[in-house]
Amino acid sequence: MEKSEIIAKVNHVLAEEFEVEESIITPDANIKNTLQLDSLSLVDMVVLIDNEFSVKIPSADLVKVPTFADLYDYLAQRV
Amino acid sequence: MLTGEALYDLIPQRPPIVMVDALWSVGTDNAVTGLTIAADNIFVENGCLREAGLIEHIAQSAAAFSGYDAFSKGLPPRLGYIGEIKQMRIAGLPCVGSRLTTRLQVVAQAGMVTLMSAKVECEAPNTEKTVVAECQIKIFMTE
Amino acid sequence: MLIDNFYKVLSSAHEDNEWHFEVVLPVSCHIYRGHFPEQPIAPGVCLIEMVRELSEQAIGRPLRITSITKCKFSALLLPSDTDVLQVNIRLLSSNDNEITIDASVCKQATTYTRMQAMLS
Numbered sequence: 001m002e003k004s005e006i007i008a009k010v011n012h013v014l015a016e017e018f019e020v021e022e023s024i025i026t027p028d029a030n031i032k033n034t035l036q037l038d039s040l041s042l043v044d045m046v047v048l049i050d051n052e053f054s055v056k057i058p059s060a061d062l063v064k065v066p067t068f069a070d071l072y073d074y075l076a077q078r079v
Numbered sequence: 080m081l082t083g084e085a086l087y088d089l090i091p092q093r094p095p096i097v098m099v100d101a102l103w104s105v106g107t108d109n110a111v112t113g114l115t116i117a118a119d120n121i122f123v124e125n126g127c128l129r130e131a132g133l134i135e136h137i138a139q140s141a142a143a144f145s146g147y148d149a150f151s152k153g154l155p156p157r158l159g160y161i162g163e164i165k166q167m168r169i170a171g172l173p174c175v176g177s178r179l180t181t182r183l184q185v186v187a188q189a190g191m192v193t194l195m196s197a198k199v200e201c202e203a204p205n206t207e208k209t210v211v212a213e214c215q216i217k218i219f220m221t222e
Numbered sequence: 223m224l225i226d227n228f229y230k231v232l233s234s235a236h237e238d239n240e241w242h243f244e245v246v247l248p249v250s251c252h253i254y255r256g257h258f259p260e261q262p263i264a265p266g267v268c269l270i271e272m273v274r275e276l277s278e279q280a281i282g283r284p285l286r287i288t289s290i291t292k293c294k295f296s297a298l299l300l301p302s303d304t305d306v307l308q309v310n311i312r313l314l315s316s317n318d319n320e321i322t323i324d325a326s327v328c329k330q331a332t333t334y335t336r337m338q339a340m341l342s
Contacts, residue, residue: 040162040219040294040296043193047194050187093257094255095255096256122224129224130270130286132267135267138267158258160295160298163294163295167289214290
């Protein structure tokens, strides 16, 4: 998958799942703050990414992807 | 595998709110637990286990699964709380004397939260096994 | 009440499709012997049962939970003889035998539990 495809898909599925406007998703934005994720909804994001990209983000790796740009890069290396 | 009071090593709950009485099997990301519904179960009303009892059984099954991991490392059971229940279907309220068998599967984990899927089968006296409840449950584990 | 002495209703109000109850959760409830021995914490499932019973009171007939779309527990709730909790039950729909509710258990601005469920 091309990086641009990954970015488009991530933005779309996250915006839809967490009911935010895609326009507020910017690369340097913090994922948890932008999507208003608490500890309970963070696991929903892990499930969503696994369902959409077949990439299971282990709990220990979640701290490595605080921004959307980090998440795009993480997926680009694994998809 | 483990039944009755042996489960007290795995879960922090104590009477009158112990809702799991067997841990039949444990895998790295799955487990099978059980409960025989006694007449003096606090969630029994008019001879049946109410919804709250079913849900508590599922939650404590998840606790027993996490507790087994701690137990096998020589640690005390961690306190876990129900964070969220999703997509739960309750087909019926099982009656006293029924045996519940619950299959748990870890779906995902993020920090202190584990998302599991649960399926509860009920075997009532002289009847066939039926699925009585299914859900997704998020457990928030403390350190 | 299924769990004896788990809650005490102080007041109730009803407007259109919404019911509001004020309750306290007495510390003396026997369930806390086991939940947990070192620290009493109101079991989430007892809050669900409380909402079911208050829904029965509101609607005026026996109700069984057939499905829970989502029930979120946002904070730990400790029993207290003095803290007044608000239980809000909104009837979203009602057809044939089945009702859909959106319920919450709050203490002023803090929401402890929010649940969408179907009962019949």
